[in-house]
Amino acid sequence: MSERRSFSADEARNLLRRAxxxxxxxxxxxxxxxxxxxxxxxxxxxxxxVILVSTLAWHTRNLLADPRGSVMVAEMPPEGDALTGARVTVMGRFSRVEGREVSRRYLARHPAAELYAGFGDFAFWRLEPELAHAVAGFGRIETIPANELFPSADEMIALEEGAVQHMNEDHEDAIQRFAEKLLGATAGGWKIMAIDPDGADLRRGEEVLRLPFGTPVYSGGALRSCLAKLGEQTRV
Structure with a gap:
């Protein structure tokens, strides 16, 4: 049995999801x-x-010359020393990616990017991770291998688009309740734009919300059970 981490891979990955x-x-x-x-x-x-960058930017020219890179995200504490906040740095190599799925997930987080995402000098790049370093304050420092931080999610990849469509077409009322009762937003007009093992991205115009699942799901059955439980919680 492996030693329990002071800052788990799930916590670190969700930090990336929220950013x-x-x-x-x-x-x-x-x-x-x-x-x-x-x-x-x-x-x-x-x-x-995943990032969307222009060939005019220095960082894109750098990646074209050498794909090695890193991404760091952090959550600042409301007060006190900023270094007590959680952060994670993912290291690896970038590669260009294409496809409707990549665009849909990116625009779910950044709807304003619709204005320029289709421009010829812009492209999506994904970091193929090799290692991550996560810090969540004193005594909570972990170096996490890529396969632990980003486990295989083949079934979720295959079902995501269908699940998004099904929720928006058949469970619109539930989505509004998720936004209102779980995320503190006003109900009305929300759509699910993306789903992954850790949660779902909701969007209304340029407003974006992140619905966390609490426990990762990696199968269609687990996803259905998770969404049903969230639905029951919001009917109370």
């Missing part, structure tokens, strides 16, 4: 000096970071 921005680390194409920049951030179904 809408992150710090991107690349190697400067001129001289190789590390370069840090701010990017909007989304995740694929497994949880791997």
């Amino acid at each position: 809408r921005t992150g710090t991107l680390g690349t190697l400067n194409a001129e001289g190789g000096i590390p370069y840090a920049s701010l990017v909007n951030l989304a995740t694929d179904v497994r949880g791997c970071p």
